[in-house]
Amino acid sequence: MPRQNAFGQPVGIPVPDWEPAKPPGAQRLAGRYGALEPLDPARHAAELYAAYAAAPDGRDWTYMPVGPFADEESYRGWADEAAKSRDPRHYAVIDGATGRPLGTLALMRQDPANGVIEVGSVAYSRALQRTPLATEAQFLLMRYAFDELGYRRYEWKCDSLNQPSRRAAQRLGFSYEGTFRQAVVYKGRNRDTAWFSLTDREWPQVRERIRAWLAPSNFGAEGRQRHSLRAGPALPVDETAAGR
Template sequence: MSMRRNEYAQPVGEPVPDWSPRPLPAEVTLKGDFCRLEPLNADRHADELYAANRSGADQRDWTYMFAGPFEDPQDYRRYAEEAAASTDPRHYAVISVGDGMAVGTLSLMRQDPAHGVVEVGNVMFSPVMKRKPISTEAQFLAMRYVFEDLGYRRYEWKCDSLNAPSRKTAERLGFTFEGIFRQAVVYKGRNRDTAWYSVIDTEWPAIERAFQAWLAPENFDDQGIQRRSLADLRTAEAAGQRQRNS
């Protein structure tokens, strides 16, 4: 593909015709088969979230979070009240469809509607969600909302460069690694080099199809074990797209 140049023969980016600022993330409920995302509400969710987050063997999941761990329900409720009152980040609770319990949280943050950029962050999925379809679907619902309902161009994921599980999750979900911002943050009295990842709007259709295929009932056996991984489905989708374009 030839590079676009302006009247001074300088290389310039592709045009973005009819672009306008996007809406901000709102107090919406996003429904899936395994879970729904709804605006965080301390009165409704705090006690359930505290119990879910404390259900593991220890509190290691808070190591790379800016907040926590919380030693008692009252401390967590105060945190949840502050988070629920925020519009950037906009916090959502993950509600299990099976029992209606709040089992995790995430937020849409660093909102830049003028340029169509937003970050998913403050992801705290309790042990109840680990290695289950609900955790993947929660991420899918947020991503679909950003690209399809709000019309954003770029969806970011950032984490401590030492947070191996978070980096692995970003790659599993289809994010592209963009590099390390050195000494980007000081938190909990220590340095953070930040790893940056993103998905852009032109990549979303293929990623969305892979998500849908992975979440389909036929992709799980009688024990709930996946038949094909999300990465395999994305690879198959990419191969099919190349074949269609040839």
């Protein structure tokens, strides 16, 4: 039975002592396989463009509101504007082995008063896709939002036709909430937007599951995962792994 007020009406669960969350800042977020740094065009743009340009085609940009970029100059123009923004707050994904930036992602639609924030603008180069660092980058932002900034709800939205994005959200522990029809017009076409979310009540279990998946013991000599992130209960946690 839901809680009721003095008038017999159903009401939501109390949130005692709630204080607004903090807006994301410009700090570096370090992990085992790499780090997130605030996007800095002077340091990141040239190598980011090179990483994206290494792809044989532009399919990675199909569901993005921007791109593909014809040349480094056009990408730098986008990066210059993105780096000025505080919402979205863009971060470069840095490979720990090489120090090279291999992609970007952002914290956006920030609503500190209600404790809601969204991850978006995820642009991973082919060198970053399907690597432990690709997952760790998402984990670093999730951990930052929940454990340091105090958010209650973490959102993921994508074109409902973007099956890789939908699978990624569910693999990371987000729950599908529904589709907003005709929500956006971009690149001259309609977008029905699929909504996913993760709440602070679900986060502790998801955090442990991702930490366990990121442990070096989960990867064989060729870097292949031994256990899927999406399947089964949490693995035993390596307390030396990033995310402690």
